Amino acid sequence: MDQLDWNQLRAFLHTAEAGSLSEAARRLGLTQPTLSRQVAAIEKRLGVSLFERIGRSLQPTSTGLALLEHARSMGAAAQELSLAASGHAQAVDGVVSISASDMVAACLLPAVLQTLAERAPGLRIEVVTTNSLSDLRRREADIALRHVRPSEPELIGRLLREASASFYASKDWIRRHGHPRRAEEAAALRFVGSDRSGRYLDYLRAHGLPVGEHNFCAYAENATTAWALVRQGLGIGAMMDEVAASCPDVQRVLDEVPPVRFPIWLLTHRELHTARRIRLVFDLLAEALASPAVLSPSGRQP
Structure with missing residues (x-):
């Protein structure tokens, strides 16, 4: 088989990442029919279907996903070659997306991103705030901060450290209700929950708290919102220490319940790590988040 045409491969790559021919054509400065012909040509050359239509979007087939990783690697290499040829190999610019939970994004990332802006002013950072596990294989993000060990073999990860979380209430709540310390006291207390499906209830029970649905006064899936409700004095909630x-304005309660320990993993795709801009951001995040942050009362690192 002849070598693949880079223009065709690039058309496939941008279509896969954009999810539509029209958006990919706009990004490449081509007409949609031209881009469509290039995608059709690479499918004909390989003898496979690379996309399937789901609703109004195009999604890579399993064969397309396998080819996508190689296309991204070639794209990153082409960008590095272009930089070197133009004499700007040390220039780092472009967009890097970072996925993190809402609380980590709000409280831990801002100071790190400020440092990054000073070191590499050409970079633009997109923060993808989500409490779900971003699928790096589909480029929902270039880099992800997770609290579970990665299972995907195509990802590379670094365990930064173990963090801890405990139960807290506002000082005003404690003045009104007293300071509960033992797990059995939880049966008579009010909590701010994260969901109504029973997942958070199971979490509390697994840590020895004898609670039921009647113990919840409010729910908020967004951790930043839930923490605001705790600080307002509605009830008890868990938070990273x-x-x-x-x-x-808050104080630890249920002191005799051991803190919850959880990992902080930093992940990226094996192929993406070869891109200079992603490697720079990855290494800086690893350096900055490897030890517990010293936060100011506003929730930001001083």
């Missing part, structure tokens, strides 16, 4: 330490 280093974040809670920056809030003078």
